[in-house]
């Protein structure tokens with residue numbers, strides 16, 4: 001996949017990065033997996049890394065017919081100076097595009113570009129006045145972003161040539177999902193290459209119930225999921241059927257909002273685990289004991305993308321936050337407001353006159369006056385036998401503190417000698 | 430006489446501080462529930478947040494609970510402690526109101542910028558910088574201004590503790606300082622000394638930087654200033670709990686404080702040692718020589734001493750109460766304690782949970798072993814035992830006892846109150862043990878992602894249990910904690926809304942004198958000037974050279990521009 005996804009998998013790596021948690025925020029979003037492909041494969045939607053792009057309204061600005069096109073870097077958008085202006089633009093092949101920095105601390109990193117294209121983006125962070133130019137010769141869709149402000153939604157896209165590119169029209173309501181597993185089945189991913197993944201995804205759409213074998217003959221033993229990659233419709237129940245011993249199913253990645261927990265306990269032949277896949281997107285999973293043999297699988301939920309270059313979805317692409325977040329905001333604003341008012345309401349309540357019947361009086365702090373008695377307290381505790389300083393030996397305390405101390409030392413020793421020394425270097429390694 | 434009748438002005442001050450603190454507790458606690466579910470992958474699809482907003486929630490949780498809730502409760506609680514123990518009204522109540530308003534304005538500013546993370550289309554900036562607000566993460570300037578107003582407000586409130594004490598001293602030149610006032614003053618000496626660090630960080634660096642007046646700040650320097658304050662702040666939370674354990678809890682148990690001088694020694698040790706230890710949060714930071722980290726580690730381990738002394742004194746005072754109530758045996762006396770009384774059970778259980786927190790604290794403090802758990806979920810596991818329970822649950826216990834006295838209203842929903850502390854402890858046991866074990870297995874903290882096999886972290890297998898079992902315990906524990914919190918708030922709101930003067934309160938506000946009083950302890954113990962001077966010297970020894978090193982290469986260098994989040 002992309003550079004960011006790689007760092008997302010190495011949490012310690014993220015922490016080493018200068019931006020620290022800033023990147024972790026991005027990684028958190030990036031890690032939420034592939035999702036419904038909309039225009040530009042969902043690049044501008046809330047599901048892509050960095051979230052939704054406020055200044056993309058579903059239209060691609062047409063600049064075909066011009067030789068030189070300018071894109072502003074750091075225009076007012078996305079809650080600050082965090083936009084590319086325009087966010088999506090169409091140009092002819094051979095057009096020279098100038099990226100002009102109009103605010104500070106941005107860069108341009110490439111998310112995706114067509115095969116054979118050689119745009120390098122501009123990795124160093126630059127300030128107002130800087131310009132980066134590139135001539136786009138290869139036709140296709142280029143997506144890019146500003147790394148420091150990715151989480152603000154500072155993303156852009158360029159369509160070179162053609163007429164089927166970005167903000168294409170309509171499409172069905174059904175989400176479409178590309179069978180994009182990144183490098184999951186290749187040898188550069190955890191556990192190495194998966195022998196029984198041929199590059200094809202078995203299409204099981206249109207069936208309500210799908211079975212995946214756990215421990216099928218593959219990868220030099222009974223170490224495969226069969227089929228390794230399968231496409232199903234949203235709402236399909238998939239049954240994982242153990243056909244050999246000592247496997248489990250752990251989820252490596254799933255779309256945002258999906259709730260598949262896999263099956264962590266190790267099971268033997270005959271066991272089944274079922275899950276209904278509601279959320280569209282790509283799910284990847286593996287068997288922990290046999291990960292190193294390449295026992296990995298993937299499930300794609302949703303229809304395959306119909307068009308060619310980045311077609312699909314169209315204007316619906318999230319131009320701002322999801323409705324849920326607006327609801328959340330409203331609820332919270334309300335809750336905060338109400339909560340802030342409580343103390344005020346309370347002090348007014350005190351002023352309302354007392355009902356006569358209860359015998360209560362309109363109390364004013366300050367004690368015994370002509371209008372009211374003071375508020376009586378409970379009686380203080382009086383022991384039957386007073387225990388003075390000299391009669392009292394805290395033997396119970398001494399024994400408890402001694403036992404506590406022993407536990408403390410014991411647990412410390414366990415953590416130090418077994419957990420710490422026993423596990424070799426961790427963060428340093 | 431009931432506190433509200435004797436000191437109506439002060440009672441009102443305490444009420445307002447507690448009120449705002451409880452609002453922060455309510456919102457922060459709700460966020461805690463959201464986190465516990467979201468990051469463990471349970472009911473995730475029902476939660477109306479996305480992964481980026483997780484950090485908004487996390488910032489809100491940390492700031493509202495660890496900074497806002499604590500500070501308001503402490504300032505209010507100390508108003509009560511000073512007035513009650515000196516047996517005189519505050520010398521300048523208006524000053525305290527000024528401080529209170531400054532804190533409220535600061536909190537509101539910071540809260541707006543944080544909550545705006547849910548609605549980035551609104552124009553209030555945003556502040557997903559987490560409660561540690563490390564540069565280069567950058568928040569809206571209003572967040573930093575709010576933080577500064579909160580701290581300055583607490584300073585203003587604190588000033589009147591000292592002024593009131595001075596007025597009392599003028600009338601009582603030869604008396605020993607009453608224990609509670611001594612504890613309040615000692616805590617605030619430490620607070621002034623340490624919070625100066627974060628004030629400098631915020632006012633001199635972060636505000637100008639977020640306004641764009643300076644283009645970069647030195648992350649190492651600002652982090653160092655933060656942790657200069659960041660460790661003592663945990664004692665700022667803890668010492669009020671100690672105050673409650675030393676002076677209120679023995680009484681609730683039916684006994685007396687075992688030793689007044691020992692309590693003073695403990696607080697003096699905290700004044701001396703709390704601040705020169707901040708580097709123990711920066712064991713993994715490059716750019717600080719090992720030697721300085723080592724000094725911090727030694728000081729940290731010395732801090733175990735006052736906590737062990739506290740364990741002894743407090744338990745001995747409880748045992749005294751239990752024996753006066755007819756308890757006997759080596760541990761059988763524990764049954765004679767009034768576990769059904771929520772004020773007692775909340776504080777006593779908080780102390781018990783704190784003892785468990787002492788263990789993980791010892792692990793955190795070790796310079797090498799810290800690498801095992803640094804930035805894993807072990808760390809939240811640890812501080813939910815300390816600030817999250819030892820402080821928070823103790824304050825709930827205090828509230829059950831004190832709120833009737835400052836409102837003149839009888840405690841309502843007593844059954845709910847009686848079970849609440851136990852629900853909290855069960856929830857915390859589930860959540861915290863799982864967090865500790867998950868941390869050992871390499872599960873990171875501060876992540877929105879449910880990780881089912883410690884992805885990307887240390888490739889440890891859990892010693893006992895599985896990662897998904899731990900995730901489930903965190904989710905269930907977090908839910909129970911939230912339920913317990915809701916019970917507490919129901920009791921408080923119910924009590925607050927009830928009518929005053931409806932008869933005899935269920936609590937009694939008198940506090941018996943200690944078994945062994947202050948009379949025969951050395952007077953130097955009370956001399957806070959001496960202890961402050963020594964504390965300053967220790968701080969200079971621990972921080973002088975490393976700070977000089979960070980400043981010598983330029984105050985803003987090596988610098989980093991901001992990454993607004």
Ligand code: HEM
Pocket residue numbers: 458459461462464465468487488490491494495498499559560561809813816817818821873874875876877906907908910911914
């Ligand atoms: C309803 C009860 C609570 C629940 C369910 C809860 C849950 C959590 C969880 C799950 C985290 C870890 C999030 C992460 O690292 O990704 C967390 C962090 C934290 N909690 Fe709580 N918590 C509760 C109460 C409290 C209380 C009472 C305090 C302090 C007074 C507190 C202070 C903190 C702090 C300071 C953090 C760290 C925030 C950060 O890493 O920036 N929590 N809480």
Ligand SMILES: [Cu+2]
Pocket residue numbers: 074081082105106107146147148149150154
């Ligand atoms: Cu940018």
Ligand SMILES: [Cu+2]
Pocket residue numbers: 659660663707709710
């Ligand atoms: Cu510390």
